[in-house]
Amino acid sequence: MPNALQLTGVSKSFDGFKALSDASFTVKWGEVHALLGENGAGKSSLMNIAAGLYAPETGELLIDDNKVQLKGPADAARERIGMVHQHFKLVKPFSVAENILLGLPRSDGSHRKRLRETERLIAEKAEQIGFSIDPKKTVADLSIAEQQRVEILKVLLAGAKILILDEPTAVLTDQEGERLLSTVQGLARQGAAVILVTHRMADVKRFADRVTVMRGGRTVETLDPQQVSIADLVKLTVGESLPAPAHARSEPGPALLSVRGLKSPEIGGRRILDGIDLSLRGGEIYGIAGVGGNGQSELANVLMGLPEPSEGEIALEGFGDLRTADMDQRRDLRIAAIPADRYGLALAGGLSIAENFAIGQVHSGRYGPFWLLREGRAREETQAAVERFDVQGVRNVRQKAALLSGGNAQKLVIAREFSREPRIVLAHSPSRGLDVRAGAAVHQRLLAARDSGAAVLLISEDLDEVLALADRIGVMSAGKIVAEFERPADRQAIGKAMVDHV
Structure with a gap:
């Protein structure tokens, strides 16, 4: 059987910087092939060439062992190559169905008829995958996790047979990620070729048939993930072993930020935030776990000072209602904000x-x-x-x-x-899409802030991240904190609380 996609001898520079140097990669029909490497290793650049977004300076691209030249994403789509990007390519004022319709081939019929048909296709595919998506909902009103699901549906419905998934599970819960990867693995078994760009070693071990490691714009090695340990994969990726986050801490101090009865306006009989109660204490990391779309983004927006109408209390010790503080005051109050959408916000x-x-x-x-x-x-x-x-x-x-x-x-x-030692740290999905070294660096900064006496709020849909860092964990569901756990927390109990209240 011919190779599905093969890149050989690929080089590419940006502004004098050599992003790729004689890089190579091959994925076969019927396999899931993982691509590992640190941020900046060249993975995305190589896959953007495969998707027709960049033109290589040197090298060849072959599909079914035949040399092709892609002049743009439209050429890639005609070759049935589809890429789900780590940073979303969605039109936020449009609905889910309108976004997906943009990527589908033109067909006969009125726009309204085509939109209805697209909504039907979305519902069918979403049910098949196990996603919960309202095709009529505006993308701007979706959480980061829901937007990721839209991107995945968009590529699948466009008919791609060579699927490039860049960090597809980064914002999904364990159960959602497993369901998604099981689905794409099933697609591979039915004859598709799947490229999984990921930093989750466990996903590589469980779902990948082969794995290629990149470093410094070059291909380091391709191997069978079942024949190598996770520790060895980490070492191949970063060149060295990484220390685990330290957990030792002193007793937490008093509450620096108190949230009481925080609610958003009622829309269609429900509130996105429906009575949030939590306290952030100095010298403590408070983690919020939960399935995406349960109000985490809205809570982060309110606390970070983005315009979100709300009622209730957000009291900052020594200041008063935090919602009255403008951005300059927040800087002076030493409040650090790390939003989930780093490029957008x-x-x-x-x-x-x-x-x-x-x-x-x-x-x-x-x-x-x-x-x-x-x-x-x-x-x-x-x-x-x-x-x-x-x-x-x-x-x-x-x-x-x-x-x-x-x-x-x-x-x-x-x-x-x-840049100034923060007193309050508000972090939403701070390591989403990062490689193991960059993720570890972010985690160490959060722990250092905690150890210096700051109150740290960590909102993350990556349960592993929450369990690794949080001293207390609140489970968020339907716009409220439904359960709290002290460290060491039981993973199964947290998972049960997440799904029992959905």
């Missing part, structure tokens, strides 16, 4: 790395008056922060932030937010 990709870092201190006058900024000092401090927080891929702090890989973009966000 935390960074301006079109601005430089220095501008993204310095903007957190412009209001304070640190760099002079806003009409005569001391850009040299801003660049110097940015460079120091880049080195201190190990932000890789920075050739010059004047380069655009959009050129950073996901993990390094997250490190830049954390460098800015932690």
